Amino acid sequence: MAACSPVLLARGRPCRNLKEAAENFRALLSAEEVFGNLNPVELEIGCGNGAFVAELAKREPDRNFYAVEICSNVILTAMERVMREGIPNVRFLNIPAEILPCYLPGESVEKIYLNFSTPLPEPNRAKQRLTSPRFLGIYRALLKDGGTIEQKTDSGYFFDFSLAQYALCGFEVTDVTRDLHKSAYAAGNIVTEYEANFLAQGKPIYRAVAVKRAAPAENEDALLPPQ
Numbered sequence: 420m421a422a423c424s425p426v427l428l429a430r431g432r433p434c435r436n437l438k439e440a441a442e443n444f445r446a447l448l449s450a451e452e453v454f455g456n457l458n459p460v461e462l463e464i465g466c467g468n469g470a471f472v473a474e475l476a477k478r479e480p481d482r483n484f485y486a487v488e489i490c491s492n493v494i495l496t497a498m499e500r501v502m503r504e505g506i507p508n509v510r511f512l513n514i515p516a517e518i519l520p521c522y523l524p525g526e527s528v529e530k531i532y533l534n535f536s537t538p539l540p541e542p543n544r545a546k547q548r549l550t551s552p553r554f555l556g557i558y559r560a561l562l563k564d565g566g567t568i569e570q571k572t573d574s575g576y577f578f579d580f581s582l583a584q585y586a587l588c589g590f591e592v593t594d595v596t597r598d599l600h601k602s603a604y605a606a607g608n609i610v611t612e613y614e615a616n617f618l619a620q621g622k623p624i625y626r627a628v629a630v631k632r633a634a635p636a637e638n639e640d641a642l643l644p645p646q
């Protein structure tokens with residue numbers, strides 16, 4: 420982990436209470452200082468082994484990328500990849516997405532990627548899904564107006580849940596497909612580690628874009644569908 424310090428910006432939880440941490444702890448990063456330029460900033464949440472963000476950063480050298488991953492041994496693989504390949508425009512945060520507001524300034528991000536986030540189909544885990552109103556509120560605060568979330572998943576249930584939450588939380592849903600690899604959106608798609616596994620199993624990949632729009636409803640609990 421120490422060898423990866425040049426690309427690792429944050430590690431761990433500022434305190435046990437994530438809500439309190441997000442409200443009270445601030446170690447806001449300046450992208451200009453981090454990357455040495457004023458290029459647009461994009462964010463991948465749950466980057467896994469980093470294959471996606473590494474390829475994207477190579478294709479988009481004039482954009483900067485933050486990659487967030489909660490699991491230390493997984494993010495280590497991603498960081499080693501980026502360092503080995505000498506990719507200059509990627510930095511990592513080994514934190515739970517819940518505390519992103521502690522590190523990234525509001526309205527500083529142009530695009531968020533959610534690739535194969537854990538679907539958590541159990542009804543009592545709806546609030547932990549990365550597209551629940553709690554998280555969409557965080558993403559809204561981080562995104563610039565007109566900023567987007569690009570989501571891919573193998574779970575039809577999670578996909579439908581996410582589309583409903585986007586609509587309720589002030590996002591306009593566009594570019595929807597329930598079979599990415601048989602759609603026009605397949606061109607230029609970067610296949611992630613999990614995506615490759617699901618494709619090998621013959622599963623369709625669901626994909627949508629959510630664009631930040633009007634103000635959302637105020638009570639996030641009222642937004643979750645009845646279970």
Ligand SMILES: C[S@@+](CC[C@H](N)C(=O)[O-])C[C@H]1O[C@@H](n2cnc3c(N)ncnc32)[C@H](O)[C@@H]1O
Pocket residue numbers: 464465466467468487488489490493514515516517534535536537611612613614
């Ligand atoms: C199913 S894997 C997908 C990995 C990768 N995106 C891919 O498509 O190959 C989901 C990843 O999200 C990470 N993750 C789950 N919840 C998270 C959270 N709250 N904050 C940050 N990362 C999270 C997990 O540790 C895991 O590596």
